[in-house]
Amino acid sequence: MSSIIHVGIEPSNLAEIVEGEIWDRWLGAEPALAGVNSLAELDALRGSATDGPLGALVRLAACDGGDDEVAGIAVVHQLEGGVRQLIRQFRNLTDDVETVVVEALWEQIRTFPWQRRTQSYAANLIYDTRAAVIALLLPDTTRRGPKPVVLIDPQSGLLDVVAGSREPGTDEDLCDARDQLADLLSWAVATNAITPEDARLLVELVAADRGALDTQGRQWARGACSVAAVAKVAQHRGLCTKTVFRRRDQALASLRATAGRYLSEVA
Known part of the structure; x- marks a missing residue:
């Protein structure tokens, strides 16, 4: 099962939704996206080349930035590899680990402190999501009996x-x-x-x-x-x-x- 199911839009559908008017609006708001023409192109990037465009999506998605939930879903798609790693790491702590991890990531995206964190967006989001999942799941184990x-x-x-x-x-x-x-x-x-x-x-x-x-x-x-x-x-x-x-x-x-x-x- 793809982790993206928990934010409601499959990758292929999201690409179709974003293409055209939404992408043009994002380009107008975020010059850092100018080097890529679509979410598919962003997904194909590797290493440091992804940081600038991903940061643009994060700023668009943050509640105190563009407050754009579609951009937030795009960020979840871009981080799916890290999401799956967290799911594997915490699979023994809850039966619904996939939902817990994706919801924790969603919260980190929407509240990301983009004004003071200006690089390493993927690493910071996965790092903070891991901490959030630990904060949620480990105390719960003390209350389950x-x-x-x-x-x-x-x-x-x-x-x-x-x-x-x-x-x-x-x-x-x-x-x-x-x-x-x-x-x-x-x-x-x-x-x-x-x-x-x-x-x-x-x-x-x-x-x-x-x-x-x-x-x-x-x-x-x-x-x-x-x-x-x-x-x-x-x-x-x-x-x-x-x-x-x-x-x-x-x-x-x-x-x-x-x-x-x-x-x-x-x-």
């Missing part, structure tokens, strides 16, 4: 991977670790081992490090212990790096202290 089923190999060394003290050998290991991390943090919040804010911080750090892995061509993930990830998260949150280091270290210490209990309960 029964603990979620956790699928993890007790010998996997997940805590070591998260903390960056063991290097996973393949991309598949990284994907597995991300999925297991969501389960681990869900359990830790449900049992009050860490707070929801601790969980969100660790997820952001691991995601930031994974982003560096993709863009910098590093061979190994460093997990939450990546200095670059700490700096990125600190900048995004408007905090000093020492504060992020301190909160991260406290959260990891709590997870390590409860590791034996976690493995005994889920094994």
Whole structure:
């Protein structure tokens, strides 16, 4: 099922709706779209070439910008790859993960602070959507009663991977670790081992490090212990790096202290 179903218009139908009058209106409002002639051309762009046109759509879609919901739907289409990645990451936390992720993304698009964020639109939207989904789903697991089923190999060394003290050998290991991390943090919040804010911080750090892995061509993930990830998260949150280091270290210490209990309960 395409994630776009949750905003009501299929990609092909959207292209037809936008072509002509709407596209001309968007061009008049946003010169950054001048280099592309259609949504299909924008979808074919890769890398940094997408940032300017996508930013134009984001400004058009924001409530305090153009307040154009059709532009917002176009942004959702453009970010479908990132949406699907989030759906895979959080699929064990809710039966309706697709709806949750797309609705969280929609909120981020409509409230995007375009006046102070002027680049890296796709990365910022997916980053903020991930944080919003964590904020919604992890606290919910503490109110449901029964603990979620956790699928993890007790010998996997997940805590070591998260903390960056063991290097996973393949991309598949990284994907597995991300999925297991969501389960681990869900359990830790449900049992009050860490707070929801601790969980969100660790997820952001691991995601930031994974982003560096993709863009910098590093061979190994460093997990939450990546200095670059700490700096990125600190900048995004408007905090000093020492504060992020301190909160991260406290959260990891709590997870390590409860590791034996976690493995005994889920094994």
